[in-house]
Every structure is written in C-alpha cells, then in structure tokens.
Amino acid sequence: MNAAHSVATDLRTTTRQERGRGMTAALTAATARRVLTQLRHDKRTIALVILLPCVLIGLIAWMFDGTPVLDQFGPLLVGLFPMMVMFLVTSVATLRERISGTLERLMTLPIGRGDVVVGYALAFAVLATVQALVIVGFAVWVCGMDVAGPIGLVVLVAVLDAVLGCALGLGASALARTEFQAVQLMPLVLFPQLITCGILMPRDEMPTVLEWLSRVLPLTYALDAMQQLAAGGAWADVRGDVGVIAAFIVGALLVGSATLRRRTP
C-alpha cells in the first residue's frame, strides 16, 4: 500500500514537472528553505544586510539634525538603501550558483526553473522584510523620523522595494559571467533609474525622452510611493505605484526563470 501510494505521488509530481518551467509549491518552498539555511550559516552577511541601511540613515539623521530633511527624504532612503543592498546580495548569490556547478546539476533534476527562481526570491523576501522592518523602526524610533503618511504603508513599500531589488538582481544576474561583472550590474541597472526617477529633477521638467524613459522604469514608482507617503499621502495615493512595483517584481522573476537554461554552451 505504501509503495502504491508513493508511485501515485511520483506520477503526480512527474506530470507536473514534465513541462520543465512548471512550479510546485513544495519544490519552491524547498528551494527557499535551502537558501534561507545558507543565509543562516552566514551571520556576517545577515548583520551587514540589516545594519548597513541603518548606519546610512543614522548618518543622515545626525548630519541634518534639527532640520526637516529626514522627514522629507527619510522614507525615500528607507526604500532605496534596502533595494540596493538586496540587488547586490541576490545577484551575487545567484551568480555563485551559476558558476559553482550546483545549478548545472540542479537543472538535471526534476525541479522547475520557476521553483528555483521564485524559491530564491521568497528566501530573500524574508530577509528583505526583516531588513525593512528594522530600518523603518530605526528611522522612526531612534532617529525620530516623522512621516506624514501612515507608517504601515511605509513599511509595505519598503518591503516591496527591497523585494523589487531582489527580483531585479535575479533577472540581471543572467547577464553576468563573473563576480566582477555582477558587482557592476547594480550601478548599471539602478543608477540610471535613480537619475531619472525624479529625485534630482522633477520629472515634468525633464527632456521629453527622459521623462518617457522614467515612466517605464520601476524605480520611478518605487520612490514616488515613498515621496507621496512623506508628503502625507494615503493608500489611495500609492496603490497605483504599489501595483506597478508588484508587476515589475513578477516581470523580473519571469525574465529570471526564462533566462535559466537547462542546456548551456
């Protein structure tokens, strides 16, 4: 009876895996668990990921002590720093898997490409959530950041921004063959978006082409949401941005699993 049961289970998983790009909740979760276990063994990385954004926010709070700068720009930075950190960590982690040979064997096993990519994203989303909670808490309670909008939404957007960083890092890592290249992807992907997202110059004053460009780049929405919240915006003001960020996360993950190849040259 036991054997019959396991054969039935086997057949079920086999048919679902036949398509290759398919996903199963169990295998996605197994991948997420494995990546989280790897992270847990690397305490120094966890400490850096969580403390680094706090140090940066702390420096700014100290420098502009007594001015409203932190209240205005704090939410922006709370969204931006984790995104950058998570982009770097994710792109290097996936590159390491690509070049160490573990991915090559993984791709010969009955696991969907989506399981690998979404499993990675989920694991890093857990880290990103902890990071966002810590940095918002630090900014509000330690540095005295006073956000006009609801703080819960600041946390939500910060988490989404960090997860967007993960998803973009996952997608971009396909372009890199070496660690040197992977590290350059962060400025390559994020800096042009930073320049055109409306922090340096209001978007309606930009040259038309750049303004159009800024509309199709995710950071514009990620940071617009934070600016809205800093200015006292509520859910109705940011839900459009939140939707666009979520769509970009999904899109980047689709690109990530599409560029994962079972066969390589």
Next chain:
Amino acid sequence: MGNSAIEVAGLRVVRGGTRVVESLDLTVPAGQVVGLLGPSGSGKTTLMRAIVGAQIVDGGTVTVLGLPAGSAPLRRRIGYVTQSPSVYGDLTVTENLRYAAAILGVDADGIRRALTEVDLVEHADQSIGTLSGGERSRVSLAIALLGRPDLLVLDEPTVGLDPVLRRDLWNLFHRLARSGVSLLVSSHVMDEAARCDRLILLRGGAVLSDSTLDELLARTGAPDAEGAFLALVDEAVARDAAKGAVA
C-alpha cells in the same frame, strides 16, 4: 530500447568556435560499469554533459534509457556527478542532501542510506567548508545516489581519493551494476581501467576504442590500459599523417 543505456549517434558539439566533439558514435550497454577514459580535453565532460542534457549540441542524437537526452522523465532516472563537486559550501552534508531529497521525493531513510553508501555518516552534520576535497566529492556522489537512478553518469568521481576509498567506491559501482544500474564513469587515471566492464577511449572528441580491457590488450599487445592507449594514439597519429601526405 534494447540492452543499451545510452546510444549516441553522430554527436557534434561546438564550444567557443572550436569543434569539441565531431560525429561521435557510442553505445553504452545497460547494467555495466563503463569507463570513459582519455586525456583532459578529449571531450569526456562534454560527452557526459550531452548525455545528461546539460550541453547544447550542434548535431546528432543522444538517446538515454530509450528517451531523447534531456527529456523531463529522465530527470528522476539519471544521477549526475559533475567534475568539481556540485555542493553548497555553506551548508552541512545533511542539509545538502535534504534539498536534493526534497526534489526527488526521498525521505530521511534514503538520505541515511546514501550517506552510508559513500561512508560519510559520521560527517553528516559537518559543514561542507570543513571537509576535504575527497569528502566533498563523495557528498556530491551521495546526492546522485539519492533517487536510486537507473543510470549514473559520474565525471571523475574518484579524483583525490586514497586507494582504500577508491576501492570501496568501485566496489559500490559494481554492486549497483549487479542490481541493474548502468554506470558511465570517466577518469583520466588509466589504472582504473581494470575495474571497468567496458572501456571507451576518447581522443580529440572521437572514440578511439570501445571494447573490454582484455580485447583492447589482445588487439594492441600492450601490457596495460595505458600502454594500449598510447599504442592506439600512435596508430591514430600515423594514420592522420598518412592521410595528410596523400592529400
């Protein structure tokens, strides 16, 4: 599918603009330990990658267990060990196996059985980073054994192992073959030839010889596999030179 585990016909692989494998034909019988020998750069790894479906090929057919190489149902029937151990260095031995076990639907008993087979039970909770090179490659082998595959493709699984461990692993390979598993094992150490049921010698991406060791020795008159290989290489070089002279 007959009695062959692997059938390769006219395989052609181009990597980085150079032809690594040129119209290679090969049959690996089922239930035997078949050695794939040849100097480094002879195409052993490329051929194995083509068999497990990890290599982009430019021509020819590769049939594995009756199915086209790389097809989805084969993914739970082939165990593959890459040349450098594909294990996560920041996980423990058991954590590494647990991930593969989740993918293959193997339980904790299966993990323990695989660890016993490669003699790593006492290292189960050690981090990969603290293991020796030989221990790491045995972890990689244990992962390949997890799903009780019908075919094992092992790329230099005994590199860096001491003679005792090497003997134990070859005994394991033969035990598996007796239970019906087909094995293709590559090595660049010629003295491992004596342990294989059949030998395939590769040179420059082509099959130089495919026979049992006895047949090979009888044909070349050499005392051992290494001598036979050198004799065949000399023969091939002379043939190439003659062809060049005619042209």
